[in-house]
Amino acid sequence: MRAAVVLLSGGLDSSALLRFVLRREACSPVYALSVRYGQKHDRELDCARRQAEIMAVREHRVLDLSGYGVLAGGASALTGSALPVPDLRDIADDEKDQPSTYVPNRNMILLSLAAAYAEANNCRRVYYGAQRQDRYGYWDCTAEFVARMNALLALNRRNPVELRAPFVDMRKSEVLKLGLELGLDPGQTWTCYRGDALPCGACPSCVERREAFRELGLDDPLGRSGPD
Amino acid sequence: MRAAVVLLSGGLDSSALLRFVLRREACSPVYALSVRYGQKHDRELDCARRQAEIMAVREHRVLDLSGYGVLAGGASALTGSALPVPDLRDIADDEKDQPSTYVPNRNMILLSLAAAYAEANNCRRVYYGAQRQDRYGYWDCTAEFVARMNALLALNRRNPVELRAPFVDMRKSEVLKLGLELGLDPGQTWTCYRGDALPCGACPSCVERREAFRELGLDDPLGRSGPD
Numbered sequence: 001m002r003a004a005v006v007l008l009s010g011g012l013d014s015s016a017l018l019r020f021v022l023r024r025e026a027c028s029p030v031y032a033l034s035v036r037y038g039q040k041h042d043r044e045l046d047c048a049r050r051q052a053e054i055m056a057v058r059e060h061r062v063l064d065l066s067g068y069g070v071l072a073g074g075a076s077a078l079t080g081s082a083l084p085v086p087d088l089r090d091i092a093d094d095e096k097d098q099p100s101t102y103v104p105n106r107n108m109i110l111l112s113l114a115a116a117y118a119e120a121n122n123c124r125r126v127y128y129g130a131q132r133q134d135r136y137g138y139w140d141c142t143a144e145f146v147a148r149m150n151a152l153l154a155l156n157r158r159n160p161v162e163l164r165a166p167f168v169d170m171r172k173s174e175v176l177k178l179g180l181e182l183g184l185d186p187g188q189t190w191t192c193y194r195g196d197a198l199p200c201g202a203c204p205s206c207v208e209r210r211e212a213f214r215e216l217g218l219d220d221p222l223g224r225s226g227p228d
Numbered sequence: 229m230r231a232a233v234v235l236l237s238g239g240l241d242s243s244a245l246l247r248f249v250l251r252r253e254a255c256s257p258v259y260a261l262s263v264r265y266g267q268k269h270d271r272e273l274d275c276a277r278r279q280a281e282i283m284a285v286r287e288h289r290v291l292d293l294s295g296y297g298v299l300a301g302g303a304s305a306l307t308g309s310a311l312p313v314p315d316l317r318d319i320a321d322d323e324k325d326q327p328s329t330y331v332p333n334r335n336m337i338l339l340s341l342a343a344a345y346a347e348a349n350n351c352r353r354v355y356y357g358a359q360r361q362d363r364y365g366y367w368d369c370t371a372e373f374v375a376r377m378n379a380l381l382a383l384n385r386r387n388p389v390e391l392r393a394p395f396v397d398m399r400k401s402e403v404l405k406l407g408l409e410l411g412l413d414p415g416q417t418w419t420c421y422r423g424d425a426l427p428c429g430a431c432p433s434c435v436e437r438r439e440a441f442r443e444l445g446l447d448d449p450l451g452r453s454g455p456d
Contacts, residue, residue: 067293071344075348102386112336116334116337120299148379149380
């Protein structure tokens with residue numbers, strides 16, 4: 001029995017990951033963790049709930065960390081009301097290594113919480129869905145980040161938790177392909193940073209998702225309101 | 229101007245640290261962060277508020293992370309209602325390297341939040357009050373833990389934040405002595421894990437505090453309800 005925690009945003013990558021962890025890694029029991037951190041696109045949490053339900057995980061927790069939006073909110077377009085979510089085409093080249101959609105230290109916070117959840121449930125593994133096609137250069141989605149998180153977590157003598165990011169060297173289209181093979185319905189995942197009724201089609205996250213579908217010659221069942 | 233964030237629990241060590249950061253490190257402006265994580269002794273947060281007020285920090289935030297108690301609560305005597313806070317004398321020798329008062333991954337979570345708060349306010353430093361006399365062997369209070377946190381945080385290209393733990397090689401009595409030199413009133417700090425009206429005098433945290441006062445030949449102005 002390999003018990004595991006999956007960090008589940010409700011997006012394409014983490015939803016594919018949840019299936020991967022259950023079916024390919026044969027982990028059991030699996031606990032899923034989602035976090036409400038003040039993201040404008042908190043409808044992704046509905047998708048997280050749906051995915052957890054479909055996959056019948058042992059437990060799914062949605063942690064309320066909405067105070068984080070106040071703490072670091074103004075600094076990110078994903079949580080601050082003052083900063084609008086930019087279209088990808090409006091992000092200047094010299095900002096592309098860390099655009100305004102970067103949320104200060106979000107991944108370390110979420111993964112630290114996931115590691116605590118793992119410890120409390122005797123899980124030795126935490127999975128997270130970072131993937132290589134990290135065109136916006138988030139520093140906290142890289143293999144080196146995972147390696148250094150593990151160097152840190154390894155200091156825990158009693159309950160060392162290992163962080164695994166099996167998609168970190170895969171393109172988003174490869175993650176999508178794998179998810180589809182594992183039965184994922186992308187229509188029940190949410191990617192758009194804006195979080196309106198339909199995906200905007202123009203934010204960095206929408207553009208990346210659209211390209212993944214294009215690379216596979218597929219249509220996204222979610223559709224979109226924005227430009228083609 | 230060296231802007232900094234101080235992680236402020238309201239205990240003796242972090243309250244001394246706040247003074248150290250302002251007066252010896254000459255940091256300015258200083259932001260203080262406290263977290264309500266479901267601790268039974270949340271009256272320490274009143275002391276944190278008082279310390280922040282006395283020292284006139286630029287901003288003091290108390291982040292609500294009470295969902296963490298649910299996430300990891302049952303695993304720790306500090307947050308779980310099922311587990312009582314033990315007296316130090318009742319902690320078996322083979323548990324002393326990580327007793328039930330250990331809170332799963334708490335420090336990584338708190339420091340990740342502090343680093344986010346620092347990023348959002350253009351601070352390059354986060355200070356935390358870990359000290360050497362870490363007789364209960366918490367893995368997340370050591371110099372090695374600080375070094376590996378820094379190796380991780382250094383990956384952030386745009387806003388690298390450095391974690392500093394200036395007391396990590398000092399005994400608690402030395403921290404107390406320094407705090408007193410800097411004008412700290414220990415009567416306005418809170419240490420007891422139990423969080424009743426008076427310190428219990430018997431939990432690991434109370435015993436450590438009492439010994440620090442004894443080493444300096446001083447009386448603790450807080451008093452206690454428990455044994456001498």
